[in-house]
Amino acid sequence: MALQHPDLVIGIDVGMTGTGVAYCSFGAEVETREPKRFRGWENGSTAHKIPTQLVYDRRNIKGDPIAWGSSELESTKDSVSGHWFKQGFALSPDQSSDNGYTDADLPSVDTLYQHFLSKLYNNIRVALWEQLGGSGKDWEDASIDFLFSVPAIWDSQARERFKYIATKAGFGCHSTHRVLASLTEPEAAAIFEINREDEKFQDGDTVLVVDAGGATTDLCLVRVDKKEKTSRLSELEPVTGDNVGGTYIDGEFQKLIADNLSKVDLPKTLAWKMISGGQFMKYKIRLNGGRAQAEISLEVPGLGRHETFEQCDIRKGEMFFKHDQLVQIFDEQIEDIAVLIDGVLNDMVMSQQGQLNHIILAGGLGSSAYVQKQLKGRYNADSLGNPPNVLKNVVFHVSSEPQLCVCQGLVYEYIHSIYNGSSTFTKLSSQFSFGIMRDELYNIRKQSHRAAKKHGRVKKTPMGNEQWVRNCVDWLILRGALMNPGEKTAKELHHRFERSVRRTDLQGQITIVSSAEDEPPKYFDSTNGVKKHRVLCCDYSSLKVSSKPWYSLERDYQQVDFKIEAQFGAEDVKFECLSLDGGEKLSKDPVIIQAKAMPQEVNFPQSLLLA
Incomplete structure (x- = not known):
């Protein structure tokens, strides 16, 4: 008997500034249960x-891009560089096509993503070809799962859109390949840290992971369960995040440079070259907040050593800058990160969740020594102004691999599911509310129904004097609810049809909706944040049909009862x-909404299968 597993699993973290890849070929190295870091870049980079x-x-x-994947790429009079396009993806397609992060001449954000992912796919396919040599299969025939991480701030529609683009780019284009919009970035980071540094965590410890990247800072609050042979995690509240990250530091400094350049009619495009070069990166890394270096300087491309513009x-x-100018820009982002952390701490106080035992800092911005120093000084057991009962015994950690913990965490989770037959997470916290939209029989005694009538939401049906409240929403899953993977919930419904409708025509449609609000609205409205997803098509022809009771004053009808x-x-x-x-089953095909990210699909939660 043997474990069922794919030939290859690949974890991919597409970041704002950089993309990391980890993988596990289920051959000899799987016995160590360790992901490998991918470094086979076609441009020769290690x-x-x-x-x-x-x-x-x-x-x-x-047309197709003429180059990709290099920090040396830049716009010229003949070419244009596309970068920092991740931030625009969470916006609607019309917004993201002109979001301020990319050159106006560039294609849409969706197209940029597809082109980049296509280049990435081909690079991975060629470089990992030899990993499948032992199986005797071609790439097209091998079983491969591609696991993508997603930012915590992306809603379910953004995740579905991303998965669709990744498939168009080549991932999952073969029948034996799967694309999974996998863990959120802070969840993957949490799994990596607790797998890699298992001895640091005790049973019952509460851990806050802060993944500060280039585009977003995402937070995940979990509790560690070590009662089994491997550590398990329970999410204590939904992952959260905001548009806070390292590229905002770069962007602010770029504006500062561009303003200076405009004073002497030098091209503003030089600003991008100056912040993307090695000099600026070194200053960011070496920043410690001290005053030993009063000024920093960056070479201005194209200027000679004899040129001066005071x-x-x-x-x-x-071009010279005061050291404090860079510190101030850093401090603005650090303060925004602190606002997110404070929000989680306040939630812990309000919900009486006990003490926070560990804070783990990860991500590109999280790898900054200055960011680490400032946050560590702010969040420790002796810090003033923080809830003392929450931070009494807190330990501050920096990820051992802050920029690669996400892609490796994706693969760690997958290997865990293979060998333990379940997810690392014992409970999942839904980030969105999900429900169904339907009409509800009007009841004058309900205040909400009377209010709906004032707003024109009540309609009469052709069948008698029945009045129905339109576009009501039944929320089957609420944001923040703690649930087990595979857990089910249902709502009983009925549809009424005219007596003249033939049995074969007893068909219906149910619209699936979602909301990111803490308290989702009771009605669908295009302005209240409730989003429509796909329609569930239902065939009721096989069900028993009931008629109106004899005492009813309504017109004759036939009714079918079912559940969603x-x-x-x-x-x-x-x-x-x-x-x-x-x-x-009355629906020919289910409606599947990309929601909670885990490196396995619903039909693959029990990974411990016998061959």
Whole structure:
């Protein structure tokens, strides 16, 4: 007997500035249960991460990029660079096409993503070809799972859109390949740290993971359970995050440079070259907040050592800045991170969740020594102004691999599910509310129904004098609810049809909706944040039909009774229409909404299968 597993699993973290890849070929190295870091970049780089960047020919901007994946790529009069496009993806397609993070001449954010992912896929395919040599299979025939992390701030529609783009780019294009919009970034970081540094955590410890990256800072609050042979995690509240990250530091400094350049009519495009070069990166890394270095300087491309422009602080071909200017920009982002952490701490106080035992800092911005120093000084057992009962025994950690913990955490989780038959997470906290939209029979005694009538939500049906409140929402899964992977919940419904409708025509549709609000609205409205997803098509022709009771004053009708069932999975929520006893499926195809990210699909939670 042997474990069922794919030939290859690949974890991918597409960041704002850099993309990391980890993998596990289920051969000899799987016995160590350790992911490997991918470094087979086609441009010859040996770095663990490759820049998330593209270059296009200005004369053929709608064509394929002419270069990708290098920090040396830059815009010229003949080419244009596409970078920092991750932030715009969470916006709607019309917003993201002009979001301020990319050149106006570039394709849409969706196209940038597809082009970058296509280049990445081909690079991975060629470089890992030999990993499958022992199986005797071609790449197209091998069983491969691609696991993508997602920011905590992406809603379910953004995740579905990303998964669709990744598939178009080549991932999952073969029948034996799967694309999984996997763990959120802070969840993957939490799994990596607790797998890698297991001895640091005790049973019952509460851990806050702060993943401060280039585009977003995401937080995950978990409790460690070590009663079994491997550590398990329970999420204590939904992952959260905001647009806080390292690129905002770069962007503010770029504006500062551009303002200086404009004073002497030098091209503002030089600002990008100056912040993307090695000099600025070194200053960011070495920043410690001290006053030993009063000024920092950056070479201005194209200027000679003899050129000086005092009005913009350019001396001998270098632009000078006060050290405090960089510190101030850093401090603004650190303060925004602190606001997020304070929010979690306050929630812990309000919900009486006890003490916080560990804070783990990860991500690109989290690798900054200055950020670490400032946050560690602010959040420790002796710090003033913080809830003392929460931080009494807190220990501050920095990830052993802050920039690669996410992609490795994806693979760690997958290996865990293979060998232990379950997810690392014992409970999952839904980030969104999911429900169904329907009409509800009007009841004048209900205040909400009377209010709905004032707003024109009540309609009459052709069948008698019945009045129905339109677009009501039944929330089957609520944001923040703690649930087990595979857990189900259901709502009983009925549909009425005219007596003249033939049995074969007893068909219906149920619209699936979601909301990111803590208290989701009771009605669908295009302005209140409730989002429509796909429609569940139902066939009721096999059900027993009931008629109106003899005492009813309503017109004759026929009614079918059924239920809508929602299954909360590790990666998604699945909706099906069933008979009341659950024995018959009335929907030909389920509606699956990408929701909670785990490196396995709902139909693969029990990974310990016997061959």
